[in-house]
Amino acid sequence: MTQRSFELPVVGASGRVDHPAAAAAFNADVARTEWHDASLWFVREKRDRAASTVPGWEELRARASAIKEHALTHLDEYLVQFEANATRNGMQVHWARDADEHNRIVHGILSAQGASRLVKSKSMLTEECGLNPYLEARGIEVVDTDLGERIVQLRGEGPSHIVMPAIHLRKEEVGDTFHDHLGTPAGLAEPNALAAAAREHLRQRFLAADCTLTGINFAIAETGGFVVCTNEGNADLGMALAPIHIASVGIEKIIPRVEDLGVFLRLLARSATGQAVTAYSTHVHGPREGQALHVVLVDNGRTRQLAREEFWRSLKCIRCGACMNTCPIYRRSGGHSYGSTVPGPIGSVLTPGLDLDRYATLPFASTLCGSCTAVCPVMIDLDTQLFRWRQRVVENGHVSLAKRASIDGATRVLDRPRLFRLLGAVARIGLRILPAPLARRAAGVWGRTREAPVPPPQSFRAWYRRHRGGAA
Amino acid sequence: MSAPERSARDAILAAVREARPPAVARVEAPIASPTPAGNGGISRTDAFNAAGIAAGADVTVCARGDVARIVDAALGGARSVLSFSDVTPFAARVVVVVNEEDLVDDLHAAYARIDVRAHPFGAFVAGPSKTADIEQSLVIGAHGPKALSIVVGRA
Ligand code: SF4
Numbered sequence: 217m218t219q220r221s222f223e224l225p226v227v228g229a230s231g232r233v234d235h236p237a238a239a240a241a242f243n244a245d246v247a248r249t250e251w252h253d254a255s256l257w258f259v260r261e262k263r264d265r266a267a268s269t270v271p272g273w274e275e276l277r278a279r280a281s282a283i284k285e286h287a288l289t290h291l292d293e294y295l296v297q298f299e300a301n302a303t304r305n306g307m308q309v310h311w312a313r314d315a316d317e318h319n320r321i322v323h324g325i326l327s328a329q330g331a332s333r334l335v336k337s338k339s340m341l342t343e344e345c346g347l348n349p350y351l352e353a354r355g356i357e358v359v360d361t362d363l364g365e366r367i368v369q370l371r372g373e374g375p376s377h378i379v380m381p382a383i384h385l386r387k388e389e390v391g392d393t394f395h396d397h398l399g400t401p402a403g404l405a406e407p408n409a410l411a412a413a414a415r416e417h418l419r420q421r422f423l424a425a426d427c428t429l430t431g432i433n434f435a436i437a438e439t440g441g442f443v444v445c446t447n448e449g450n451a452d453l454g455m456a457l458a459p460i461h462i463a464s465v466g467i468e469k470i471i472p473r474v475e476d477l478g479v480f481l482r483l484l485a486r487s488a489t490g491q492a493v494t495a496y497s498t499h500v501h502g503p504r505e506g507q508a509l510h511v512v513l514v515d516n517g518r519t520r521q522l523a524r525e526e527f528w529r530s531l532k533c534i535r536c537g538a539c540m541n542t543c544p545i546y547r548r549s550g551g552h553s554y555g556s557t558v559p560g561p562i563g564s565v566l567t568p569g570l571d572l573d574r575y576a577t578l579p580f581a582s583t584l585c586g587s588c589t590a591v592c593p594v595m596i597d598l599d600t601q602l603f604r605w606r607q608r609v610v611e612n613g614h615v616s617l618a619k620r621a622s623i624d625g626a627t628r629v630l631d632r633p634r635l636f637r638l639l640g641a642v643a644r645i646g647l648r649i650l651p652a653p654l655a656r657r658a659a660g661v662w663g664r665t666r667e668a669p670v671p672p673p674q675s676f677r678a679w680y681r682r683h684r685g686g687a688a
Numbered sequence: 689m690s691a692p693e694r695s696a697r698d699a700i701l702a703a704v705r706e707a708r709p710p711a712v713a714r715v716e717a718p719i720a721s722p723t724p725a726g727n728g729g730i731s732r733t734d735a736f737n738a739a740g741i742a743a744g745a746d747v748t749v750c751a752r753g754d755v756a757r758i759v760d761a762a763l764g765g766a767r768s769v770l771s772f773s774d775v776t777p778f779a780a781r782v783v784v785v786v787n788e789e790d791l792v793d794d795l796h797a798a799y800a801r802i803d804v805r806a807h808p809f810g811a812f813v814a815g816p817s818k819t820a821d822i823e824q825s826l827v828i829g830a831h832g833p834k835a836l837s838i839v840v841g842r843a
Contacts, residue, residue: 255824272719279719285712292704305808310689311697321693363830364821380821387823407825415831422831439805449817449832455809467700474804475717478796481812493795495815496832502808515700523707 226555233556235577236661239549252384253547259380260541262490263591270482279479281595284532287437287471288522294437294470295513301440302511305502310512315345318514322347322429322462323354325510329460331356331426335418337444337451338362339431340378340535341464341514344557347429359421361450363414370397376551378558379488379537384550418450428454432465433534434480435511438473441501442511445484445494452498461503462510468518468531480534483593487536521569526604530565532594539588539598545581554578561588561598568605576614579605622660640675647671718796782813782833786840 224241228234243249267273287294299309312318318341326334334356336342348358348369360369364381368374370393375381382390391405400413430451434443442463444451455461471480485491503509522528540546540560551559556567556575564578579602588598609615610623629636647655648671656663689697792798804810817832828834 258824275719279715279717282712282715283717286714289709289711292701292708295701295704305805311693311700313696313699317692317696361831362821363819367821380824382821383824385823387825390822407822408827410822411819411827411830415829418831441804447817448819448830450830452811453831467704472714473717475796475799478794478799479717479719481795489820491814493812493814495818496811496813498809498811499804500809501805504808513700515703519700519703519707522704522709525709528707528709 224550224552226553232574233554233577235549235553235555235581238553238555239545239581242550242553243548248384248386249548249550251386252550255383256541256547259489260538260591263487263538263541264490266486266490266492270486276479276483277593277595280483280534280593281532283471283476283479284534284594285529288468288528288531290472291467291470291522294472295467297437298435298440298470299513301437302435303440305440307440307502307509307511310510312512312514312516314516315514318342318345318464318512318516319347319350321512322464323351323356325460325462325508326351326356326427327354329426329508331460333357333359333421333425334427334429335359335361335421335425335454335458336365336428337430337446337454338365338381339429339464340375340557341431341466341516342429343374344516345464345514347464359418359425361418361422361454362446362448363411366414366418367393370394374552374557376559377537377540378535384552422453422457425454425458427460427462428458429462429464430454432463432469432511433484434477435465435470436472436474436477437470439501441499443477443481444498444500445481445496446498447489447491447495449496452496455498455500456504459506460508460510461500462512463500464512464514466518467513467515468522468533484534484536487538487591487593517570521566524569527565527569527601529596530562530569530598530601532596533562533566534594536593538591538593542587542591544583544585544587549581554581561602562596565596565598565601565605568609572605572608572612573614576609579603579609637675637677644671644673644675718800779833780829781835781837782816783837783839786838788840791840 224238226233226235226238228237270276302309310321312321326332332355334351336358338360342348348360351358360366362381364383365375367382367385367390368376376384387405387407387410390410391400391403394400394410394413395402395404398413398417400410404410428451430444432442433445436442442465444455444463446452471477481493481497485494488494500509518531521531535558537560539562540551543560546560554560554563554567556563556578558566561582564575564581568575568578582599582602584599584603586599589596589600592598610620613620615623629639646658647668650658652668655668656666659666659668792801798812802810813836816828816834816836817830818826818828819830820826821830
C-alpha cells in the first residue's frame with residue numbers, strides 16, 4: 217500500500233511480515249537508531265513527569281479501564297444508543313463490516329455530492345482501511361492535514377507511529393521532501409520555517425476542500441456526539457470549512473457517558489506526549505448550519521477480537537502511543553518494521569488477530585519486560601497478551617522451521633533429566649575449549665551480539681549435592 | 689440507510705452480541721479532586737494562571753466577561769477554555785474572557801457543569817495550535833491560532 221522511507225525488507229518472500237529482518241535493516245543505520253531511540257525515550261520521560269503531577273493517577277487508570285470494560289461488554293447496547301442519538305442530532309450513521317465497505321461508503325458520500333477534494337485530519341482507521349489509495353484511484357484528491365501525516369504522505373510512506381507519524385525522519389529529510397513538493401529552498405531544514413511553509417500550503421487546501429474527514433477519539437452513546445483531539449487544530453479547521461464532514465470510527469471507541477470524558481481526557485494527552493491536555497479537544501454534537509455530517513462505524517476485525525477471551529481487552533486501547541514510546545523493541549526497530557498500521561506492543565496484539573500467519577513474527581517483537589503494561593492508561597495487560605499470541609503462533613504452526621526445531625529439541629531435552637545433564641556437561645566443556653567466535657555461533661541469534669558466558673566448573677545440581685547433600 | 693448498509697449493521701450487532709464477554713459493571717467516572725484548599729491554599733485563579741503560563745497561554749486577571757468557562761485548573765492540572773465559537777480555528781490570535789466564578793478545579797467538574805449537547809461544536813482550547821512533528825521541535829501555529837490569551841474577569 218505504501219512505501220518506506222529507507223526500504224525495509226518488511227514482507228519476506230513468503231508474503232509474511234518479517235519483523236526481525238526489517239528491524240535488522242533499520243539497525244544497520246546506527247546513528248538513526250540511536251537518535252530514534254532517544255527521541256522516543258524523551259517523550260516517555262515527559263509522560264512520566266506529567267503522570268506524576270496528577271494526584272490519583274492510578275485511580276484514573278483503573279476507572280478508565282473499568283469504563284472501557286463496561287462499554288465493551290455492553291457494546292451492542294451502546295452502539296444502538298449512539299446511533300439513535302447521533303441520528304437525532306442530525307448525523308447520518310453508516311455501518312461497515314470491513315475496510316472495503318468503509319471505503320465504498322466514503323466514496324459513495326463523496327460522489328453523491330460531486331465532491332473531489334478531501335482534507336483529512338489524523339485517522340489511523342483510514343490508514344488501516346487503505347482509504348487514500350482507494351480514493352486516489354477514483355480521482356479524489358486526498359490531503360492529510362496533520363503535519364506529520366502530510367510529510368509521510370508526500371513521501372509515499374505510511375505513518376511510523378500513531379501519534380507522531382514522522383518520528384522516524386530527520387529534519388533534513390523533511391526539508392528535502394518539502395523542497396521537492398512544496399518548493400521550499402533547497403537545504404532549508406529549520407522546523408519553524410518548514411512548518412510555516414506547510415501551513416500556507418495546507419491553508420489553500422482547506423479553503424478549496426469540498427469534504428473533510430476526521431477520526432474520532434471518543435463517541436458518546438448517551439449524547440450521540442463525539443470528541444476529536446488534536447494539537448494542531450487541523451480537524452477543527454476542516455470541520456468549520458467543508459460542506460461535508462465524514463467521521464470514521466472503530467466500533468470500540470464508544471463510551472457510555474459524557475462524564476467519562478473527564479477520565480479519558482485527563483489521561484490521553486499526558487500518556488501520549490506528556491501534555492496536560494491536547495490543544496484542541498473538540499466536541500461535535502451535530503452538523504453546522506448547511507453541513508452534512510456522516511459517521512461511519514467500522515468493524516474490520518474488531519468483533520472477532522472481542523470474541524477472543526484472551527484478547528478482547530486489547531480493544532480498550534485509546535491510541536495514546538505510550539506503549540510504543542516505552543518499548544525497547546519499538547524504539548530500536550522503528551514503526552515501519554512491524555508492517556502494520558498500528559505498530560509497537562498494541563499493534564503486535566491487535567494485528568495478529570487479522571491474519572496470524574502473516575503477522576506471526578509480531579508477538580515476538582518484545583522482551584516481555586512489561587513496560588508497556590506499566591504505562592498503558594487503560595491498563596491493558598499487553599505483555600501477557602503478547603505472550604499468549606506466541607503460544608497461539610506456535611500451536612498453529614506459524615513459526616519458522618528452525619524455531620520449531622529448536623523448540624522441539626528443547627522440549628525433548630527438558631523432558632529427559634539424564635540427557636539434560638549430559639548436554640549440560642558437554643556445554644560446559646564446549647564453552648571452555650571452543651574458540652569464542654565458534655561458541656557464539658553455536659548460541660545462534662542470541663550469540664550474535666553477546667560474549668559467550670564463562671562456564672561454571674560444575675552444574676548447579678552437582679553443587680547442590682555437595683553442599684546440601686542428603687536433603688535432596 | 690441502504691439495504692447493504694442495513695445488513696452490515698445487523699451483522700455487526702449480531703457479531704457483537706455473539707462475542708460479548710461477561711458483563712463488567714458500570715463505575716462512576718469522576719475521581720475525587722483536590723479542592724482549592726487541598727492545593728495548599730492557592731486560589732483557582734492563581735492555579736489557573738500558573739498552569740496557563742506553563743502551557744504558553746498568557747493569562748490576565750482583569751475585566752469581567754462572559755465568553756467561556758475555564759476548566760481543569762487544579763494545580764498541576766490542565767488549563768483549557770471551552771469555546772462554543774467555531775471561528776476560533778481561523779483566527780491568528782485568540783482572546784478569551786472568562787468569569788472568575790466559572791473557574792473549576794478539573795475536567796470532571798467541568799463536565800458536571802456544562803451541557804456539551806447544547807451546541808453542535810464546542811472545543812476545550814488549551815493553547816495555540818502547535819505541532820512537534822518535525823524532530824520533536826515544538827512549533828507554534830501549525831494551522832490555527834498562533835497565540836491564545838485568556839482574560840479572567842473578576843466582579
Ligand atoms: S495499548 Fe495502552 S499504551 Fe498502547 S496506545 Fe493503547 S492505550 Fe496507549
